[in-house]
Amino acid sequence: MSFYRLSQITRSLRRRRHHSFLYAADCYFHSFNPKNSNYSRRQLYDLIEIPGNSNSKNQYYNHCNSIGVYRVLLQNSCFSSASTKDNEASSKNSTRNEGIRSWIDVYLPQKARPYAHLARLDKPIGTWLLAWPCMWSITMAATPGSLPDIKMMMLFGTGALLLRGAGCTINDLLDRDIDTKVERTRLRPVASGALTPFKGLCFLGFQLLLGLGILLQLNNFSRILGASSLLLVFTYPLMKRLTFWPQAYLGLTFNWGALLGWAAVRGSLDPAVVLPLYAAGVFWTLVYDTIYAHQDKEDDLKVGVKSTALRFGDLTKEWISGFGIACIGSLALSGYNANLEWPYYTFLLAASGQLAWQIWTVDLSSRADCNRKFVSNKWFGAIVCSGILFGRLLS
Structure with missing residues (x-):
């Protein structure tokens, strides 16, 4: 069952395109007798990166069997099945925050984008x-x-756009330390460093001037x-x-x-x-x-x-x-x-x-x-x- 589970993991990881290790791991763990595999434990071990100096690595290697080496890989290379779900969730969050391009990113000049996002x-x-x-x-x-x-409604509609933007700017300036710790807000312009607080403050003054x-x-x-x-x-x-x-x-x-x-x-x-x-x-x-x-x-x-x-x-x-x-x-x-x-x-x-x-x-x-x-x-x-x-x- 352990080898079956490992084979499922390697197949899953192969779809993530980590080719250098995965091909070796697939050969090693799908072989009926790992000793007959084209990849030895040492070769497989050399494909992974384990924190620590060379002595600690060698010591770790000498005390690990073939399954242990693979487990170390899973734990230290972020390939573990336990962390796969976390990585997928993180990937989804990253896609939500970074991968979705709005009209701002498509149509506005690069220098104007942080202000529009703000x-x-x-x-x-x-x-x-x-x-x-x-x-x-x-x-x-x-x-x-x-x-x-109708004129009054247009004025108030424009005012709502300006005041809401000003409120967001004030919020981001005051909450920049908090925003960096919250998944949904960590990429906001001030929190991420795309805009300095001084630039945000100048932009706030511009928004309030228009509102006035x-x-x-x-x-x-x-x-x-x-x-x-x-x-x-x-x-x-x-x-x-x-x-x-x-x-x-x-x-x-x-x-x-x-x-x-x-x-x-x-x-x-x-x-x-x-x-x-x-x-x-x-x-x-x-x-x-x-x-x-x-x-x-x-x-x-x-x-x-x-x-x-x-x-x-x-x-x-x-x-x-x-x-x-x-x-x-x-x-x-x-x-x-x-x-x-x-x-x-x-x-x-x-x-x-x-x-x-x-x-x-x-x-x-x-x-x-x-x-x-x-x-x-x-x-x-x-x-x-x-x-x-x-x-x-x-x-």
Whole structure:
């Protein structure tokens, strides 16, 4: 059985194209009598590299039989069957992080690529999640029977892209030591050394300058309200070090547009409408970002940072189900106070189904499935926005 197992391993390794050793090992271990093989134990031993000086190698050789030499090879040359699965998993992770070329790597000049990756331009889901609460608020603030202000929606869409990029830059600058220890983030530009912290800081200044240009096109009340969100943006990355609820703090940050959108259109705030809308966004963020955090829970434990994924553990689905119910309830209250018509509640029912599907079907032990469910939240935001639009047109 041992020789059969060894033959299976060598065949498996041959497919990995380690030819120099594998041909010798195949001849040696498939021979009925290894002594008659064209390769002696010494020749086979000379094909491998074992750490240590020549004396220790010779000593090791003299005390090993033919199976022992092969075992040493498996252990010290990373060919062992025990490590094969780890190597395959590492290969998959490496492929995910290094092998997938985005449009940034194809179309942008080489010097611009680290900055584009720093702003996560190839991962638009963050921009969608930041933009949807703004669009909800702008659409809800429209005059009954009228379409929302298209120019305002374009401004906020551009602002969401810029602010999300700035937030990612701040996050990467503050977390560069942590990112190097987390598989999913170790190749980010600052953590990997593709950009120095100084260059990242200069890029942040450029992003904030562009964001200021967007903000200055709003009314004075909105300028003050928008600028006040920067405190949340700058302090959010620190929360994972202080509390198990950084996702709640992210909710307060990411959904500021639910307040700002209404203020940009109306010039003031209506608490009965915008506060439930803001709360709905915070609860929604607790759902999707807790699912997202389950991708990194093993690494977070090693590094020592906190998240709701670690806080809730096996009770995660119960917790996020409660947040989902609170989100839908708050959206319903906001729509009622804004006098939206019945189409809004029909779309809200569809959005409830999408949220329920996420929560009930997500496999929290699968990074890939957590990411798929997280990305699907762009459709939740779109459904809610469509409902507000039709509810406002018929009001």
